[in-house]
Amino acid sequence: MPDVDLKPGSPEWLRTVTASKIPVILGVSRYKSQYTLWHEMAGLLEPEPISQQTQELFDYGHAAEVAAAEFWKWRNPGWRLSQREVQYSRDDLPFPNAATLDRRASRGRSRKAVEVKTAESLEEWGDDGSGEMPADYAAQVIWQQYLSGFTDPADLVLWPTFGRPRIYTVEFSEVRAEAIVAKASAWTASLAAGTPPPLDTTISCYETVRRLHPDIERDREVEISPDLAARYLTANADRKVIDVEERGTKTEVLSEMGQAQYATCQGYRIADRRNAKGGTVALYANTKTDFLEGIPA
Incomplete structure (x- = not known):
């Protein structure tokens, strides 16, 4: 699978099905509505600017990656890790695609994906070593495995706000990967057809509708059912x-x-x-x- 170099926030990145978009496309994201992402990818809505608070979270996450990489190497002697993120794409898919691995692990001919996440709460996580994690994170990792071709079990290092880091194993599933590809194909087809997903009850969807219609036509009336x-x-x-x-x-x-x-x-x-x-x-x-x-x- 060829390496790519997409910059988050660029026009090319916005049109590409990336790992961070997969949970939204599947409808399992805890943070963004399908309705929101569709309008962003269709070019009908500018993504929300990154606030200072969000940027600080991103910065903390990147710092946690460095510490988590050292923790993972300590737990996995004999393995090597890439010094930085690595992106992959597949030419055989009918839509632009990419996946960014936080780290690529290697030992001899073996390769595996290593992902790092931070969390303030451990309510949605199982015990250390299990694969029990939020569905959106699991979907991201499977997408990374599929695009990179590293189908050996991936590791997700959780760096909690309180407590010690934990490592979770994500088994690759060809069936789930194919289901994700089918969903992504249908998603990109809906973009080409100009058919957005239905409204939903999320805050993200509500804020999107507000942003799509910022102006007020004074004295105009609309009849609703x-x-x-x-x-x-x-x-x-x-x-x-x-x-x-x-x-x-x-x-x-x-x-x-x-x-x-x-x-x-x-x-x-x-x-x-x-x-x-x-x-x-x-x-x-x-x-x-x-x-x-x-x-x-």
């Missing part, structure tokens, strides 16, 4: 009620917890208190708990 009008007004009213109820129960939980870090019930962790700005604390619900499944309907 009775169903949409009813759903919107009902949801707006329900949200106000839910916000009040949620704030009330949060207050009660915080009061019950006092100085404790965790709130539990019948062996389940329900919520935890975390430090917030201004010397205060914030309450976070444990959205992964199975507690509600044991409550009779």
Whole structure:
């Protein structure tokens, strides 16, 4: 597979199906809507400019790559790592494609991909050595394996904000890789046909629609369907009620917890208190708990 040198943010990069776009195309991204990416790749919407906070996260991630590479080499004696990222592409696919490996590992004739990720929370990760990880990261790694041709099990080094780094193994799956290629082919065909994906409920999609229609034609009216009008007004009213109820129960939980870090019930962790700005604390619900499944309907 030939090496390529695409620069993130360039017009060529924007039109190319890269590893970072694969989770969005598959609909498993935690960060970006399909609707958003489609309009960016179609040239109808400029990607959001990188904020200072986001750039700092990128910088931290690049620094973590250096440390993670040394950690990986310590765990894998006899292997060598590339000094920097390596990009690959396949000429036999019917659309522009690329995958950037954080590091390329080699030992004799063996090659494998090594990816590095940072995380503030470990809720979506399994034990060290397992392949249990967020679906968007797993999809990225399989794409990297497919384009590079390095089908030996890849390693993903997780560099958490708190705790020691962990290494996760990602097994290559030809079936999954072919399914990803099929999705990517359909995606690029939809770009050529000018057929965007449907709207969804993500913040990313909402912000995209706002950016697509920034101007206001004063006094112009648009007739919407009775169903949409009813759903919107009902949801707006329900949200106000839910916000009040949620704030009330949060207050009660915080009061019950006092100085404790965790709130539990019948062996389940329900919520935890975390430090917030201004010397205060914030309450976070444990959205992964199975507690509600044991409550009779």
